[in-house]
Amino acid sequence: MAGIHDVAKMAGVSASTVSNVINGRAGKMRAETRQRVLEAIEALKFTPNSAARQLKSGHNTTIGLIIPSVANPFWGAIAHQIEQATRKRGYRLLICNAERDPEVEQSYAETLIGSGVMGVILGSSPLNFDHLKDLIARGLQVAAFDQRARESGSGVACSVSVDQELGGLLSAQHLIGHGHRRIGILTGPVRTNSRIGRVEGVRIAHARAGIPFDESLLWQGGGVSGFGDMQGAELGRIGVRELLSRENPPSAIVCGNDMFAIGAYAGARDLGVSIPEELSIVGFDDIALSELVFPPLTTIRQPTAAMAEMVVDLLIHCLEEVGAPREDNFVNIRPQLIVRGSTGPARRRPNRE
Ligand code: RIB
Numbered sequence: 001m002a003g004i005h006d007v008a009k010m011a012g013v014s015a016s017t018v019s020n021v022i023n024g025r026a027g028k029m030r031a032e033t034r035q036r037v038l039e040a041i042e043a044l045k046f047t048p049n050s051a052a053r054q055l056k057s058g059h060n061t062t063i064g065l066i067i068p069s070v071a072n073p074f075w076g077a078i079a080h081q082i083e084q085a086t087r088k089r090g091y092r093l094l095i096c097n098a099e100r101d102p103e104v105e106q107s108y109a110e111t112l113i114g115s116g117v118m119g120v121i122l123g124s125s126p127l128n129f130d131h132l133k134d135l136i137a138r139g140l141q142v143a144a145f146d147q148r149a150r151e152s153g154s155g156v157a158c159s160v161s162v163d164q165e166l167g168g169l170l171s172a173q174h175l176i177g178h179g180h181r182r183i184g185i186l187t188g189p190v191r192t193n194s195r196i197g198r199v200e201g202v203r204i205a206h207a208r209a210g211i212p213f214d215e216s217l218l219w220q221g222g223g224v225s226g227f228g229d230m231q232g233a234e235l236g237r238i239g240v241r242e243l244l245s246r247e248n249p250p251s252a253i254v255c256g257n258d259m260f261a262i263g264a265y266a267g268a269r270d271l272g273v274s275i276p277e278e279l280s281i282v283g284f285d286d287i288a289l290s291e292l293v294f295p296p297l298t299t300i301r302q303p304t305a306a307m308a309e310m311v312v313d314l315l316i317h318c319l320e321e322v323g324a325p326r327e328d329n330f331v332n333i334r335p336q337l338i339v340r341g342s343t344g345p346a347r348r349r350p351n352r353e
Contacts, residue, residue, distance in 0.1 A: 002044035010040035022090050026313065041088055062092045063315060064112040066105050067123040067145075068229040069097040074257060074285045074304075075123065075229070078145075081308035082121060089316060100124040100192065100227045102131040109135050119319045121145050121311055125161075125192040129154045143315040145307070147193040150330040158314040158329035160307050164194045167300040167335040168201020171254045171282040174298070174337055176209045179346040180252040180280060184217035186239040186264060187256025188228035195256060198284065202254055217250050219243055232256075236263020237270070244271055244279070251279065251346045258283035258290045261297055261342070276344035286338055295341030302335060 004022075008015045013033060020026055021037040040046070063086055070076040079095050086093045094112065098104040109120055113135055120140060122132075125147040132142060136155035144159035175183050183202065190199055199218065206213040219239045221228045228235050236255065240263070243250055255261035261283035265275060273279050275295055283290055283299035290297040314329055 002046045004046070006044055007037065007040045007046050010044060011036040013037060022088075027317065038088060060116040060118055061090060062094060062115075062117045063312070064094050064096060064108070064117050064120040065123070066096045066098050066108050066120060068100050068227065070095065071097075071230045072232060072257075072259060073287045073289065074259075074302075077287065078123065078304055078308060081305050082312060085308045085312040089312065091312075091316065098124065099229065100126070102126065106131045106135075109140060113138060113140050119143070119315045121315060125194040127191065127193060129156055141315060141318045143311050143318070145311050147197075148330055148332050149193075157318040158311070158331075160311040160314065160331045160333070161194070162300075162302045162307075162333045162335040164197025165201040165204070167284060168198035168203075168254065169205045170201070170335065170337040171284070171300055172202040172205030173209075174339065174343060175252040175254070175280055175282065176205060176211065178252070178280065178343060180250075181211055181346065182214065182217065182248065182250040182252075184219060184243045184250035184253040185256070186219045186236060186243065186253050186260050188221040188224065188232075188235065188260075190218070190220055192227065198254075198256065216246075217243065232259025233263035233266070236260035236265075237267040238263075240264040240267030240279075241271060244268070244273060252281070252343070253279065254282050254284075256284060258285045258287045258297060258299055261299070262289065262293055265293060265342075275342050277347065280343040280346070282343060290338075291340060298340045298343040299338050300335045301338050303333065307333065 004015050004018050008018045018037055021034055026034045065079060065082055067075045070079050083093045096108040098108055109132055112120060118139055118141055121143045123145040133155060136142060141157040144156045147161050149156040149159040172183060185199060185202055187195055190196055203213050221235055222238055224235060253264060255264060261281050264281055268275055268279055275281055283297045286299045286301035290299050310331055
């Protein structure tokens with residue numbers, strides 16, 4: 001079985017450099033060096049003995065991940081990528097599906113801390129972290145994923161997110177550039193920081209272009225209970241049918257995520273509306289399915305694999321070197337607009353306007 005010295009030899013670095021990578025202390029290391037070490041770890045199937053490390057360092061080497069649900073492909077992929085990133089660093093991951101319910105999140109976090117886990121990645125993008133305050137006071141380190149959680153007093157140790165507002169802005173600017181003037185938003189209830197940011201970005205794009213945003217075109221789940229993370233496709237289908245049956249319907253729709261967008265395809269098909277000729281659609285996330293549907297979906301890419309590595313690095317760093325959170329513990333990544341076939345020039349739809 002390969003040991004730390006084999007990894008060091010293959011990567012051409014010292015054993016302490018390998019140890020720094022494994023323990024999430026690669027902050028000042030050159031990206032290429034860290035990459036070489038990770039590749040050697042992978043090639044040699046090196047697994048640091050977590051029990052031995054725990055005894056030596058006194059650290060629990062298990063991390064918790066609390067997300068809405070793996071039933072949503074975005075979160076399923078993230079859970080997988082975070083699990084890989086933790087394993088590479090000699091940690092293990094426990095995954096909890098809490099459907100963004102603060103009580104369920106609090107109860108999972110309580111169970112985790114009760115079994116000695118001191119680090120949790122939270123992916124629900126809540127409006128505040130009050131439900132975790134007591135556990136944070138008991139030493140739980142929380143890494144927020146999907147929102148930038150820098151506000152003082154939140155108690156959050158670090159965070160990784162795309163710039164949600166910029167994502168909304170890029171999608172709406174793309175549509176406005178195609179001549180769309182009535183743009184709808186199809187999403188779940190706008191009660192998370194990530195959704196609030198995206199909607200705000202769409203509003204800003206309208207304001208910058210001098211186009212009024214019609215608030216009645218913001219569709220928020222049609223009264224779904226909870227947040228609608230697992231019913232994305234179903235809600236997308238219902239939402240697009242509702243939006244398109246308005247007297248003055250939108251010619252383009254920005255969706256809260258790719259599953260809403262894929263559901264919207266079905267709703268448009270039900271009504272005989274063709275994409276992109278009669279309706280343009282933009283998603284968010286760039287899940288694997290988005291380029292397989294027809295037409296391939298224009299969307300906002302979240303670089304999830306890199307984000308998974310980052311959040312695990314930051315959390316392990318916080319677990320091993322506890323101190324006041326630093327500004328660079330809060331990472332905001334630029335999302336990317338991926339233009340595919342679901343968006344095109346605005347055109348009047350015959351018999352509908
Ligand atoms: O349901 C997946 C979506 O919820 C993603 O866009 C993610 O960023 C979160 O807000």
